[in-house]
Amino acid sequence: MRETEQRAARAYREQFGEEPELVASAPGRVNLIGEHTDYNGGFVLPCAIDRRVAVAVGTGGRGWFETSLYSADFDEMRQIDKDSSWADYPRGVAWAMGEAGHEIGTFRAAFAGNVPLGSGLSSSAAIEAATALALDAFFGLGAGRTDLAVICQRAENGYVGVNSGIMDQYASLLCEAGAALLVDCRSLEARNVPLDLTAAGLVLVVCDTRVERGLADTGYNDRRATCERAASTLGVEDLRDATEGDLPLLSGEELKRARHVLSENARVLEAVEALENRDFDGFGRLMYASHASLRDDFEVSTPELDTFVETAEEHGAAGARLTGAGFGGCAIALVPEGETAALTNACEQAFAERSFEEPAFYEFLPAAGAELAG
Ligand code: GLA
Numbered sequence: 001m002r003e004t005e006q007r008a009a010r011a012y013r014e015q016f017g018e019e020p021e022l023v024a025s026a027p028g029r030v031n032l033i034g035e036h037t038d039y040n041g042g043f044v045l046p047c048a049i050d051r052r053v054a055v056a057v058g059t060g061g062r063g064w065f066e067t068s069l070y071s072a073d074f075d076e077m078r079q080i081d082k083d084s085s086w087a088d089y090p091r092g093v094a095w096a097m098g099e100a101g102h103e104i105g106t107f108r109a110a111f112a113g114n115v116p117l118g119s120g121l122s123s124s125a126a127i128e129a130a131t132a133l134a135l136d137a138f139f140g141l142g143a144g145r146t147d148l149a150v151i152c153q154r155a156e157n158g159y160v161g162v163n164s165g166i167m168d169q170y171a172s173l174l175c176e177a178g179a180a181l182l183v184d185c186r187s188l189e190a191r192n193v194p195l196d197l198t199a200a201g202l203v204l205v206v207c208d209t210r211v212e213r214g215l216a217d218t219g220y221n222d223r224r225a226t227c228e229r230a231a232s233t234l235g236v237e238d239l240r241d242a243t244e245g246d247l248p249l250l251s252g253e254e255l256k257r258a259r260h261v262l263s264e265n266a267r268v269l270e271a272v273e274a275l276e277n278r279d280f281d282g283f284g285r286l287m288y289a290s291h292a293s294l295r296d297d298f299e300v301s302t303p304e305l306d307t308f309v310e311t312a313e314e315h316g317a318a319g320a321r322l323t324g325a326g327f328g329g330c331a332i333a334l335v336p337e338g339e340t341a342a343l344t345n346a347c348e349q350a351f352a353e354r355s356f357e358e359p360a361f362y363e364f365l366p367a368a369g370a371e372l373a374g
Helices: 003-016 088-099 123-138 145-160 167-174 216-234 244-249 252-276 280-296 303-314 340-353
Strands: 022-033 043-058 068-071 076-078 108-113 179-184 189-194 202-208 319-323 330-336 360-364
Touching: 003 022, 003 043, 003 068, 003 108, 022 123, 022 167, 022 252, 022 280, 022 319, 022 330, 043 123, 043 167, 043 252, 043 360, 088 123, 088 145, 108 123, 123 145, 123 167, 145 167, 167 179, 167 189, 179 252, 189 252, 202 340, 216 244, 216 252, 244 252, 252 280, 280 303, 280 319, 280 330, 303 319, 303 330, 303 340, 330 340, 340 360
Parallel strands: 068 108
Antiparallel strands: 022 043, 043 108, 043 179, 068 076, 179 189, 202 330, 202 360, 319 330
């Protein structure tokens, strides 16, 4: 068992005085390319990271069948009622399973994780996906992974109250080690695309800018609303259906947002082709172009994210861009093996010169999606 899975199992034993029935875990993610396209019916290409949330589940004993949720990281026990804490994610999953017509009994669960919180690496999708996989096995629901991802998104939209797309939950449940996941967010078809960074002599470096994503929800919902307005101006269901020829019909913010979504969808498909041809230079150029479009047309970058991307380019990164919703959070770069320290040092210096918060760095290889342990 992984360290997080062992900690969840140990926490379960300590809190509930029994062995858990099963343990599951699910990863956070970075998105390689395809940003703000999921809720426009478009394409995304995330990969899972080797930071996970684990959950140990059981019924508990001695005739006491109330649902209890324990977090080893917060050292907190919560019950089933909604309270705007971390526990709303697993509660939301149980609720959404009921909404989807599944019979869910009461259960006990203990959680432990190491996905950085609130930095855009999808710790919320990880706790949802781990809970969904564990409850599916525990209650013998037999739901498929794509159904579980939709249930997790429903939990986030309908219970937690965040209007996110499907990308993060798909990534956490369907990614495979050594691969990126191409998702068509309209048909919900997905396929893994091999991403052998080691063979290419590259590593994936993540820079957490530590910028508070305080305005993220407002900004995110605002971008969604503008995209919906642009689609309705054009008379299409989603911006996915718009073409270059439609753009002159738009103006102002609607034009800029739509131009990003159109060009980004095209870049995802080109990026998949580049990966299939092991053309990492081409892939990297698409990452830089994606960042420029997010900065200039979608306007979700920050000076910190831009500084990281510029520094990465100066230090020979194949590609770099902000990842996730933007408004702070993380950026990624594909860096030649052995060059990470040079980049992170230069970046720390550039951040210090501009009086930014000190950033945090991680190196990842594309990791496995959600799994039952043992
Ligand atoms: C957040 C959301 C995703 C997606 C990205 C932007 O991570 O949860 O659904 O919309 O932002 O690409």
